Amino acid sequence: MALAQTKITATQERLNALRLSQSGWSASARADAHGRVIAMGLPVRRDEYWKYTRPDELTSPNVINAEVSAEDNTSIFGSLDCLSIVFEDGIFNAEKSDKLEDAEITLELLSEVNDLDIHWATGLYGVLETKGQAPVDRPLAALNTAFAREGLLMHVKGTVAKPISLIYLQNSDNDDVMLHHIIKMDKGASVTILESGPVGARCNIVMEAEIEDGASLNHVRAQGRNHERRATTHLFARLNKKSQLKSFTLTMNGALTRNEAFIEICGDDSVAHIAGASVGDGAFHHDDTVFIIHDALRGESRQVFKKVLRNGATGVFQGKILVKPDAQKTDGYQISQSLLLDDDSQFLAKPELEIYADDVVCSHGSTSGAIDEEAIFYLNSRGIPKVEATNLLTLAFLAEALSEVEDEDIAEVMERRLEDWLTRRL
Amino acid sequence: MLEIKNLKVSLEEEDKQILNGVDLTVNAGKVHAIMGPNGSGKSTLSYVLSGRDGYEVTDGSAHLLGEDILDMEPEERAAAGLFLAFQYPVEIPGVGNMTFLRTAVNGQRKARGQEEMSAADFLKQVRAKAKSLKIDADMLKRPVNVGFSGGEKKRNEILQMAMLEPKMCILDETDSGLDVDAMKLVAEGVNALRDEGRAFLVITHYQRLLDHIKPDLVHIMADGRIVKTGGPELALEVENNGYADILAEVM
Ligand SMILES: Nc1ncnc2c1ncn2[C@@H]1O[C@H](COP(=O)(O)OP(=O)(O)O)[C@@H](O)[C@H]1O
Ligand SMILES: [Mg+2]
Numbered sequence: 001m002a003l004a005q006t007k008i009t010a011t012q013e014r015l016n017a018l019r020l021s022q023s024g025w026s027a028s029a030r031a032d033a034h035g036r037v038i039a040m041g042l043p044v045r046r047d048e049y050w051k052y053t054r055p056d057e058l059t060s061p062n063v064i065n066a067e068v069s070a071e072d073n074t075s076i077f078g079s080l081d082c083l084s085i086v087f088e089d090g091i092f093n094a095e096k097s098d099k100l101e102d103a104e105i106t107l108e109l110l111s112e113v114n115d116l117d118i119h120w121a122t123g124l125y126g127v128l129e130t131k132g133q134a135p136v137d138r139p140l141a142a143l144n145t146a147f148a149r150e151g152l153l154m155h156v157k158g159t160v161a162k163p164i165s166l167i168y169l170q171n172s173d174n175d176d177v178m179l180h181h182i183i184k185m186d187k188g189a190s191v192t193i194l195e196s197g198p199v200g201a202r203c204n205i206v207m208e209a210e211i212e213d214g215a216s217l218n219h220v221r222a223q224g225r226n227h228e229r230r231a232t233t234h235l236f237a238r239l240n241k242k243s244q245l246k247s248f249t250l251t252m253n254g255a256l257t258r259n260e261a262f263i264e265i266c267g268d269d270s271v272a273h274i275a276g277a278s279v280g281d282g283a284f285h286h287d288d289t290v291f292i293i294h295d296a297l298r299g300e301s302r303q304v305f306k307k308v309l310r311n312g313a314t315g316v317f318q319g320k321i322l323v324k325p326d327a328q329k330t331d332g333y334q335i336s337q338s339l340l341l342d343d344d345s346q347f348l349a350k351p352e353l354e355i356y357a358d359d360v361v362c363s364h365g366s367t368s369g370a371i372d373e374e375a376i377f378y379l380n381s382r383g384i385p386k387v388e389a390t391n392l393l394t395l396a397f398l399a400e401a402l403s404e405v406e407d408e409d410i411a412e413v414m415e416r417r418l419e420d421w422l423t424r425r426l
Numbered sequence: 427m428l429e430i431k432n433l434k435v436s437l438e439e440e441d442k443q444i445l446n447g448v449d450l451t452v453n454a455g456k457v458h459a460i461m462g463p464n465g466s467g468k469s470t471l472s473y474v475l476s477g478r479d480g481y482e483v484t485d486g487s488a489h490l491l492g493e494d495i496l497d498m499e500p501e502e503r504a505a506a507g508l509f510l511a512f513q514y515p516v517e518i519p520g521v522g523n524m525t526f527l528r529t530a531v532n533g534q535r536k537a538r539g540q541e542e543m544s545a546a547d548f549l550k551q552v553r554a555k556a557k558s559l560k561i562d563a564d565m566l567k568r569p570v571n572v573g574f575s576g577g578e579k580k581r582n583e584i585l586q587m588a589m590l591e592p593k594m595c596i597l598d599e600t601d602s603g604l605d606v607d608a609m610k611l612v613a614e615g616v617n618a619l620r621d622e623g624r625a626f627l628v629i630t631h632y633q634r635l636l637d638h639i640k641p642d643l644v645h646i647m648a649d650g651r652i653v654k655t656g657g658p659e660l661a662l663e664v665e666n667n668g669y670a671d672i673l674a675e676v677m
Contacts, residue, residue: 373479378516379526381476382586383504383534392529396520396569 007041010059011139014042017061018147024115029126033145036130040139049136052316052348053287057256058140058202058232063176064255066201066228075167075196076222076417080409082165082194089170089200090150090177096169104158105191110151110180121153121182128208128236132262136291141234141260144206148180151206155184156215160191163410168197170226175200181207185215185243192407193217198224199231209237211245213267219247220410222417223254227283230256235274241267241296248405250414251278251286252421258287265292265299265327275304275404277414279394279421280313287316288336294327294357303334306401308394310341320352323360332362339397340370341390391422427625428452428475428594433486435474444470446650447486452594457626459636459661462647463669468629469513471647472598476510477503490594504530505537507593511583511600513629518570523582526570527552527589534590555588559615576603584615595619596627601635613638633665648673 003011020034021027043055057064075084085107086096092109100107113119126145132138152166168177177200183193189212199205211217223231231254237245251257263272278286292301307315317336338347349366371393379389395418402418405411428451435445444467452458462468474481475488477500488496495503518526532542543551556566559581571579580600587595597616601609616626616639628639636644636658644660645652648669653676654660664672 372518374516375518377478377500378512378518379530380500381478381504381510381512382526382530382590383501383537384529385499385501385533385537388529388533392521392525393518396518399520 025119036142089175106155148178151180156189163192165194168199170198177203183209188214190216195221213241216244239270249276268297273302277401279308282311284313289318298329309345312344323355325356330360334364459641467650509592511597513598515579577608
């Protein structure tokens with residue numbers, strides 16, 4: 001199908017502002033991705049997949065300024081015992097980082113190895129992203145594959161004791177940051193990857209994770225609190241036999257956030273949980289777009305998304321479970337809920353199930369509601385003031401999503417951050 | 427303790443008057459019972475006193491320990507010493523019973539300018555009081571009233587009352603839906619709190635509860651006002667003959 005001229009023009013304008021790296025092992029993957037971007041065109045508002053979210057600010061050659069916020073420029077996970085890897089405006093900062101050394105994991109920087117002729121990531125870089133382009137186009141991910149200069153290439157060989165904490169600091173008001181991470185999980189390996197920090201005025205982050213048999217990837221991220229930042233992220237994961245992926249995202253503030261996940265369960269008896277809690281106030285637009293494919297026996301997937309919206313904030317959820325004909329005994333669960341703290345805020349949800357196997361259990365639900373006034377009165381009548389009562393009920397609403405975070409220390413840090421957010425705002 | 431004068435209340439949404447001039451004075455150390463047919467306005471009175479939205483006071487006044495409470499927020503009334511055991515306790519998914527109790531206790535202390543109760547003291551108190559009401563550890567951990575049986579909800583109300591140590595306790599049909607044993611527990615819970623500085627207003631349909639919680643005075647409410655007041659024998663009369671005779675006599 002021919003692309004609309006406006007789309008071609010917009011795509012060309014954006015591409016003109018970027019330079020494609022021609023050297024090293026990733027060159028052909030980058031060239032292919034560049035080709036995909038041209039063929040698909042960057043998203044425009046009329047695209048079905050972008051019905052609820054305006055992509056303009058994510059695609060335009062110009063970045064809208066987001067003033068650096070000192071408050072946001074620290075890691076929420078700073079108090080935990082982690083191996084920290086710091087990026088500033090998308091550039092690795094060795095001084096602020098811990099040494100990239102652990103016997104169970106190899107960590108390399110894309111910027112440092114990009115010009116090598118041979119690298120283990122060759123069969124992975126852009127590969128899951130390419131697979132994720134069907135049945136729905138994800139041109140911003142292809143754009144990232146083509147042009148990202150920095151990222152971590154992680155080869156996990158065993159059980160990594162400490163979480164790997166990627167910290168994204170922001171120093172300039174108008175940086176446009178692209179990061180592309182690769183995670184290769186060997187059989188039986190396990191690791192926790194944390195992401196946090198403001199990143200930049202605009203960011204486009206892709207993570208591709210190949211999870212071998214029996215491996216377990218735990219991913220927790222806390223997105224930047226800068227009110228002006230714009231972010232698009234993609235998590236591509238492929239699960240082999242008896243493997244596990246848990247991914248949780250906490251989002252507070254941000255003008256525009258689009259988090260996509262494309263998860264393929266290819267090996268039997270595997271588990272994928274994708275969850276998120278987001279809270280937004282005013283000019284806040286937050287979009288979770290999740291696509292989970294079951295293509296193996298006895299797979300379990302869960303999507304749990306909770307959004308608290310106030311002062312005209314907008315929440316979006318597009319979630320799909322696709323069960324292929326042979327994926328018998330699939331257990332799929334999806335819930336998306338919003339708590340609207342006023343009449344100006346809105347939640348737009350498109351939950352979808354597409355099931356071709358007959359012996360499966362799949363359920364989905366989506367709700368949008370106001371705070372329960374009966375419960376508020378009950379709490380008030382016990383001496384709990386309105387603000388505190390509202391906070392209690394709001395945290396209670398988010399609890400199901402937060403409970404997806406298994407590590408108690410990590411969950412606690414995030415719960416406290418949410419409490420702070422609520423206390424400051426209500 | 428509680429002084430209600432000519433209280434007239436309408437619904438905010440509809441132009442319907444529900445309380446048609448309630449007069450009632452409860453002194454410290456006393457237990458008053460209110461009985462009356464369904465729909466006579468007993469719950470409305472308890473809600474209006476505790477500050478629920480949706481009602482408009484068109485006339486009259488209500489004072490607690492000399493303070494006009496009708497302009498206070500519900501949490502201010504609670505801090506001032508008012509407590510309502512709800513006829514229908516509210517379920518609050520996601521908020522643990524303990525968290526709820528601690529937030530309430532400390533919320534009131536803060537409002538009164540007192541120090542927070544230490545975590546250890548709080549735990550000790552909750553455990554002891556829960557035990558005497560046969561509330562187990564599991565019920566304390568579970569979300570407030572979620573999945574509780576009718577009787578458990580009512581016992582949970584009494585536990586809150588015991589922890590908050592209010593001055594003026596209003597119990598709205600706390601006995602309905604309880605079996606004999608549960609009712610005894612509730613009555614014991616109430617009796618344990620009876621003292622010179624505290625008063626109770628017990629709304630009930632049944633003499634049964636009043637066998638265990640001996641009232642000083644019994645009021646009959648009908649059509650939004652107190653139509654008759656008497657001693658404990660008035661409750662017996664209701665139990666034996668229903669309301670028809672009394673209403674015929676006063677109306
Ligand atoms: N929120 C309300 N909306 C409509 N009618 C109400 C409301 N609250 C109370 N009423 C009416 O007021 C009257 C008194 O009710 P209530 O106080 O619950 O009586 P009681 O507790 O004595 O049974 C009833 O006729 C009831 O239908
Ligand atoms: Mg009633």
